[in-house]
Amino acid sequence: MKYGKKYADSLKAYDRSKAYDAEEAMGLAVETAKAKFDETIELHVRLGVDPRQADQQVRGVLVLPNGTGKTKRVLVIAKGERADAAREAGADFVGAEEMVQKIQTENWFDFDVVITTPDMMGVVGRIGKVLGPKGLMPNPKSGTVTMDVAKAIAEVKAGKVEYRLDKTAIIHCPIGKKSFGKEKLLENFNALMDAIVRAKPAAAKGLYIRSVAVSSTMGPGVKVNYNRA
Numbered sequence: 001m002k003y004g005k006k007y008a009d010s011l012k013a014y015d016r017s018k019a020y021d022a023e024e025a026m027g028l029a030v031e032t033a034k035a036k037f038d039e040t041i042e043l044h045v046r047l048g049v050d051p052r053q054a055d056q057q058v059r060g061v062l063v064l065p066n067g068t069g070k071t072k073r074v075l076v077i078a079k080g081e082r083a084d085a086a087r088e089a090g091a092d093f094v095g096a097e098e099m100v101q102k103i104q105t106e107n108w109f110d111f112d113v114v115i116t117t118p119d120m121m122g123v124v125g126r127i128g129k130v131l132g133p134k135g136l137m138p139n140p141k142s143g144t145v146t147m148d149v150a151k152a153i154a155e156v157k158a159g160k161v162e163y164r165l166d167k168t169a170i171i172h173c174p175i176g177k178k179s180f181g182k183e184k185l186l187e188n189f190n191a192l193m194d195a196i197v198r199a200k201p202a203a204a205k206g207l208y209i210r211s212v213a214v215s216s217t218m219g220p221g222v223k224v225n226y227n228r229a
Contacts, residue, residue, distance in 0.1 A: 016220070019223040020225060021224075022226065026182035026186045026189060027182040028222045029182075029216055029219065033178040033219045034219065039219065040070075040174050040176070040177060041185055041216055042175065044170060044171070045209065046170050047170070048205075049203075049208070051165050057164075057165060057201065058164070058196065060196075061163075062160065062192060063159055063161075064161060065188060068174050068175075072156050073112045074093070074115060076091040076094045076115045076153070077095065077116040077117075079096050079120070083095070083096070085150045086149045086153060096123065100123055100124065100127055103131075104130075109136075111136075115145075115149055116138045117147055117149065118145055161174060163192065173192060175188040
């Protein structure tokens with residue numbers, strides 16, 4: 001496989017076969033992020049669970065200590081007092097059926113998170129087929145179906161992330177930006193790893209944390225030596 005010059009240079013900065021201590025791995029992820037923009041640093045965790053089994057799912061939400069470095073645009077679908085509360089809390093877009101219609105007719109997706117109230121789920125369900133594949137469908141487990149829309153907005157704006165298992169038993173989740181530096185990234189890394197460990201299903205057998213790696217948007221993966229689970 002032929003790599004670009006920056007990527008090839010990044011590969012020379014470390015030993016790809018070695019698993020590094022978390023702090024050193026964060027430093028390498030920052031060092032190998034050579035793009036001109038502020039690259040996102042992402043965590044990849046392979047778990048010893050069977051994602052096909054309902055009792056072995058791993059999913060949760062967490063407000064990272066240092067946020068994600070990205071200001072998320074929030075759409076709140078609500079009415080009356082909840083809509084007013086959403087506007088006061090700093091939601092970027094607020095509405096009800098008209099927002100659902102805008103998404104349906106204009107293919108409008110200028111938002112990153114959708115928050116709604118339980119009574120509006122019937123309306124939101126009309127666009128489930130378009131929100132779902134984009135990972136935008138509100139869900140009580142992720143805190144995006146709630147009566148306390150102000151709290152939900154505050155958490156999203158503060159840097160809340162959702163981690164969830166994919167079909168290959170891997171969790172992919174952002175832990176910050178290159179500009180954070182390794183100390184802040186390490187704090188976010190530890191917080192997210194602790195949450196994933198706590199979320200271990202009772203049905204999971206054997207080694208739970210199979211492998212851990214971090215990478216930047218355009219950079220190579222760096223293996224992390226993680227043996228707390």
